[in-house]
């Protein structure tokens with residue numbers, strides 16, 4: 374698998390997608406004559422594309438045309454999202470006004486895709502498949518359509534995610550499992566693990582990321598989010614490399630994303646930036662406005678708790694930050710420091726009783742000078758952490 378990733382900036386979506394795919398080496402590298410192609414966009418919640426939550430239909434339409442030009446017999450477009458009336462979307466999207474669209478996101482897609490000869494389908498028929506060398510789940514249920522196609526093209530959006538760090542190439546296939554299972558994996562705290570397990574069953578042959586906007590959401594969708602316009606397309610044949618470059622663009626160190634390390638270990642692609650060739654706009658030239666990590670975001674919102682990540686991975690920083698959403702720390706007696714990660718350093722200015730060392734990486738040892746209460750585990754036990762914070766007057 375080639376780990377080249379192209380990055381193109383242009384306000385004209387069609388021209389941008391065509392250029393990103395051309396720089397990469399073309400759709401014909403994966404689509405052959407007579408192939409059945411499935412394009413999997415991100416249509417989460419049925420939000421209009423201007424929210425940055427969903428893939429712009431123009432991106433998908435361009436990919437449909439490219440697949441036919443490369444000789445595809447049939448091009449389907451599908452996500453596991455029910456058709457939602459715009460009024461419902463408006464009600465859910467309370468903190469940000471939803472730009473007006475008439476009808477539904479599905480309607481917008483149909484109009485564009487059918488004109489290009491494609492067909493919009495629902496991913497609503499499932500099959501259980503064994504996972505080779507699973508991270509956690511030996512079997513997963515996935516949409517039949519992702520197994521039946523000859524070529525799978527992922528068309529996600531460019532977004533951060535409070536729990537797993539980013540939601541781009543690999544996480545896009547979380548939409549190809551039953552909605553009930555998605556809720557279950559959240560409840561089991563197994564989202565990062567199952568992302569890799571799904572991709573082991575079937576991963577994308579090519580990924581074209583819609584970065585018209587980026588949405589930075591830290592918390593549940595439609596609650597804590599910012600959106601900025603980037604006019605980017607990011608494309609690659611290696612989904613791990615695409616995620617690695619996307620993380621970098623979003624100001625997140627790819628090495629801190631647990632699912633990406635697990636995916637690389639299982640041969641799904643390369644995350645090491647030294648092994649990825651990027652073409653087009655240099656990564657350093659993209660400066661998404663308002664980009665911040667979930668740690669920065671939570672430190673802005675919290676009053677007395679300070680999260681200190683010293684090279685921590687999502688197992689610590691994503692889960693700890695998520696566990697503190699909707700908590701009120703304003704009544705806590707003192708500033709409390711939660712220190713995570715393998716490079717944990719002492720907080721000289723804080724009293725020992727106000728420091729919590731979280732996760733095995735930050736364990737106090739004979740060799741380091743770390744002082745504070747210790748929450749063990751890799752990842753750490755969040756129930757113990759929250760109990761400890763409650764004793765210090767955290768309101769739940």
Ligand code: SF4
Nearest residue numbers: 688689732733734751
């Ligand atoms: S303790 Fe485990 S989960 Fe936490 S930063 Fe270290 S490796 Fe990651």
